[in-house]
Amino acid sequence: MTRNPHETSGxxxxxxxxxLETLRRRTSMKWRTHPEDVLPLWVAEMDVPLAEPVVRAVTEAMELGDTGYPAGTAYAEALAAFAAKRWDWGGLAVERTAIVPDVMLGVVEMLKLVTGYGDPVVVNPPVYPPFHDFVRNLDRRVVEAPLGGDARIDLDVLEDTFRRITAGRGRAAYLLCSPHNPTGTVHTAEELTAVAALAERYGVRVVADEIHAPLVVGDARFVPYLSVQGGERGLSLMSASKGWNLAGLKAALAVAGPEAAGDLARMPEEVGHGPSHVGILAHTAALRDGTAWLDALLAGLEANRGLLAALLAERLPGIRYRPGDATYLAWLDCRALGLGDDPAQAFLEHGRVALNSGLPFGSGGAGHARLNLAASPEVLEEAVRRTAAAVERAGGVRG
Structure with missing residues (x-):
């Protein structure tokens, strides 16, 4: 099993x-959506400087005026090398990849290839809200197969859902979030193999959003869906975006299993014109040369998980928090606080802390909030202090 060598990153x-003074100079969504007195721990942007290899790659591109259209397979080659070293997966074939503008737009293109108008697409709520939004905007039908109480895929529920939606022998897809956002669950090889067997049995095509794959901590192990037995017909979307904080430098890769290569080949050529060439340079540099920076980040995130758990236990024991093994997101069960279905609204109004409301995450989201813990320990401490004060002001129950 590959482990993240945090202690040796240097x-x-x-x-x-x-x-905070430096961060508030940023003009991105995280720092401009709310007034300056609000502490933003919501949207998936990290409070970090960029890895030096990424800065160098982008700077050199600017100096050269290298801002044209993307070309070549360097991004896919860098991802394949990263996957082999990091996940012990040598099956990422460069010839079965294609560049796409970003992961969610890539998801849309993959769903276009394997489903048609009105076809069902299964998701596991609570899950990243764009899963619902993009699927509906694509004129597909969202079908929920909720996670179990342990925040893992409920295989019985998934099978029942697959059986029901394929009863008329129409096409169907399963949009898998791996690792899972917002819970941070890392699906095991056994779970994914079982998913693949169900997909094969019922003729459901699997499209896996694996954008958080680099962000697995401790002894947990990310398993690419395409690497498991039965995953040969799957399609995956991967990116360096989340791992290295590159959301503003648009680029991602669609990856096909051996039996899905023909599907990927049908993707329109113009889709590959959407990614940023500079973004591809940045993502390539991150995957190729930014692993020491990533390991330092993962060590910091692991420490922040422990810190957040301790702070909540001390100041807000009414919040249930089960630290996940991946992502930099914390899924907070706030139902015991007595703040209703949208506790994030109370935290914002009474504590000036911005978290994501759990409601858009679908079934299981009511009474929850998502917190971005990719911040300094001091910011996390202040956020919990403000949140505890907000509960008191709102008349909730701290614990």
Whole structure:
């Protein structure tokens, strides 16, 4: 099993590098959606400086005026090398990849290939809200197969769902979130193999969003869906975006299993014109040369998980938090606080802390909030202090 060598990265913790005054100079969504008195721990942007290899790659491109259209397979080659070293997976074939603008737009293109108008697409709520939004905007039908109480895929529920939606022998797809957002669940090889067997039995095509794959901590192991037995007909979307904080540098890769190569080949050529060439350069540099920075980040995130759990236990024991093994997101069960279906609204109004409301995450989201813990320990401490004060002001129950 591959482990993340945090202690040997030699890089400083990037989560401790920037102060709030510097961060508030940023003009991205995280820092411009709310007034300046609000502490933003919501949208998936990290409070980190970029990895030096990424800065160097983008700077050199600017100096050269290298801002044209993307070309070549360097991104796919870098991802294949990263996958082989990091996940012990040598099956990422460069010839079965295609560049796409970003992961969710890539998901849309993959669903176009394997489903048609009105076809069902299964999701596991609570799950990343764009899973619902993009599927509906594509004129497909969202079908929920909720996670179990342990925040893992409920295989019985999934099979019942597959059986029901394929009874008329129409086409169907399963949009798998791996690792899972917002719970941070890392699906095991056994679970994914079982998913693949169910998909094969019922003729359901699997499209896997694996954008959080680089962000697995400790002894947990990310297993690519395409690497498991039965995953040969699957399609995956991968990116360096989340691992290295590159959301503003658009680029992702669609990856096909051996038996899905023909599907990927049908993707329109113009889709590959959408990614940013500079973004591809940045993502390639991150995967190829940014692993020491990533390891330092993972060590910082692991420490922040422990810190958040301790702070909540002390200040807000009414919040149930089960630290996940991946992502930099914390899924907070706030139902015992007595703040209703949308506790994030109370935290914002009474504590000036911005978290994501759980409601858009689908079934199981009511009474929950998602917190972005990719911040400094000091910011996390202040966020919990404000949240505890907000509960008191709103008349809730701390514990």
């Amino acid at each position: 890089e400083p913790n990037p989560l401790r590098a920037l102060d």
